[in-house]
Amino acid sequence: MSASKKFAAVTGAGSGIGRATAIALAAAGFTVALIGRREEPLLETRETISVAGGEAHVSGADVTNESSVESAFSRIAERFGRLDVLFNNAGRNAGAVPLDDYTLDFWNDVVATNLTGVFLCARAAWRLMKQQTPQGGRIINNGSISAHSPRPNTIAYTATKHAVTGITRSLALDGRPYNIACSQIDIGNAATPLTERMTLGVLQADGSMAPEARIDVTHVANAIVQMASLPLEANVLNMTIMATAMPFVGRG
Template structure:
């Protein structure tokens, strides 16, 4: 591999924000490791990158299982020789469920993906970045505007996204000694299949159902590329990118 080439990994790269960001990183000159549970969508992303002249490799992994994550990142290290950026993107939605109706298994499933998965992938990337020469790298966690303000009846999702902020700050602190930067991007209403319900109407803080504005997912991808492309002496600790007209700022 060229000494000047940069290497990135993207979790949840088979669709939505992950796919758009993987493509954008490849277009920016990164070789990209595509990580996800199902290999078929990853191969579709890989093919899309290849048709645009980029380099991508697919690695199947379940981010909720430590052994699966460790195996995937070991393969990435062997394939690339180093890792410069992790976009820690994999997560799951958790629809509106009143607190009194929450099942423990549902809670545990959301926590496993949105919190434990973020930790496991960050840990694996951190180990590579600390051990490699030149030392260092950047981890970008996908938070959410729910890391700042919850939607109604989303206690598990909101709790995990608030916790991701703690992970981001901890890694940003602990990584200083090893030239490892950590960032968080909080995204509001990117136009993907997961937010199509916004067009029909979603529950608001005042109990109404209302449709919400969405933004093109490429704006998110380009924002991640900007964060990923900074020299390690600089860091965007936290970025909020959102559809301008969504009801995030103000009283509900």
């Protein structure tokens, strides 16, 4: 195996930011493991990468399930022999739900995907990066601008994204002895099917409904490739990439 060969894993690689990032990483020379629950979208991502001359492999997993995650990363270790980058991307949107309408099941589902899933995948990647030779690697967590400022009626989503920041900082600290870097990218309004509703109008902090600007998802993917391509002696701890005109900085 070539010492210059780089290997990456992307969770939630079947659509949206995950798919765009997997494609961009492959174009940058990474061999990519595509992780997700549904095989068909992952195969579509792999086909797009293959047509462009890149290399990708499907490694299905439910990020909320411990044994499923462990199996996926065991397959990565067997196939690649090492892992240089994990883009810890899989998550779910929770919509706007008033607190008194929350059910415990809804809360637990959001936490399982957006927080426990991030932990399980980070732990699996960490174990592989720690034991491989040469030691080390990079974990990039997908946060959100909701890790800094909430949207109305999004307590579960906001809580999990704040917690992802805690995971990122803890791993960045704990990874020092093992040459493991950890980063977080906070994304505001990437143009994917999940944000299509924003073009029609979404709830604002003042109670009004207003459309919001979005950015092409390839800009996000390219930013992640830039983070992933740094030598391990350098780290972008936090990056915010967002639509310039979205209502995040300032008040309404």
